[in-house]
Amino acid sequence: MERKCYGKINLSLDSLYKREDGYHEIDTIMTRISLFDKLKIKENNTNEIKIKTNSKVLSDENIESNLIYKAWSLLKDRVKSPGVDVYLEKNIPIAAGLAGGFN
Numbered sequence: 640m641e642r643k644c645y646g647k648i649n650l651s652l653d654s655l656y657k658r659e660d661g662y663h664e665i666d667t668i669m670t671r672i673s674l675f676d677k678l679k680i681k682e683n684n685t686n687e688i689k690i691k692t693n694s695k696v697l698s699d700e701n702i703e704s705n706l707i708y709k710a711w712s713l714l715k716d717r718v719k720s721p722g723v724d725v726y727l728e729k730n731i732p733i734a735a736g737l738a739g740g741f742n
Contacts, residue, residue, distance in 0.1 A: 643675040646737035676739065677728040678707075685713070685722035694729040706740055 651668040657662055683689070688711045690702070702708050706723055715721035733740025 640678065640681075644678050644731075645671045645673075646731040646739055647671050648737065666735045672737065674731055674737065676731050677726075679726040679728075681722050681724045682720055683722040688715075688723050688725060690727065692727040692729055694733075695728070701732045712741045722729075 647669045648668050649669050651666075654668045655664040655666055690705065690707055695709060707727065711721075711723065711725075729739070731737050733739050
């Protein structure tokens with residue numbers, strides 16, 4: 640499976656209040672932009688996830704904070720064959736406010 644993961648920009652962003660979890664509730668209007676990352680996922684015969692990327696940000700030390708790893712951790716027990724090889728081609732800059740998050 641291969642998917643394009645488009646970036647976004649906020650046209651309007653209002654911070655409403657701080658929640659008990661420390662994050663802020665927001666009211667926003669956003670739109671997709673033409674810049675995207677590519678996510679390629681292929682089943683493997685293990686019960687593990689293997690993530691590769693063209694970005695230097697991914698390392699084995701911080702894998703559990705990675706958004707791809709977190710999504711897999713939530714879904715792995717709900718599917719028949721939870722092992723996957725993932726390749727992420729990063730094109731959206733990280734921490735640029737364009738939804739190019741990685742960790």
